Amino acid sequence: IVLKNRVKELRARLDLRQSDLAREIGVTRQTILAIEKGRLNPSINIALKAARVLREPVDYIFYLENKGSDESVSSNPAHSQELVHAMDDSNAIWDFAK
Numbered sequence: 001i002v003l004k005n006r007v008k009e010l011r012a013r014l015d016l017r018q019s020d021l022a023r024e025i026g027v028t029r030q031t032i033l034a035i036e037k038g039r040l041n042p043s044i045n046i047a048l049k050a051a052r053v054l055r056e057p058v059d060y061i062f063y064l065e066n067k068g069s070d071e072s073v074s075s076n077p078a079h080s081q082e083l084v085h086a087m088d089d090s091n092a093i094w095d096f097a098k
Helices: 007-013 018-025 029-036 044-054 077-082
Strands: 002-005 062-065
Touching (some): 007 018, 007 029
């Protein structure tokens, strides 16, 4: 499972340049570029600031996707029609040490 994002799409919808978004969030344009390309996973602080500027919930902007498939995992019911729930195991054990 990999972290994907819609930053570029949402930024374009608001007619923001990378430098505009970077300034609003308090990071460099290169940081925005790396996030958009999936080379950098943002901190929670940056993700929350991005959500405020992009006017969308964090879990819509940043979401998990099974590697090699189009299945996505989201907890946001407002966007559930766009996403397919890939994990349905209520007995799943989360190991955050990996």
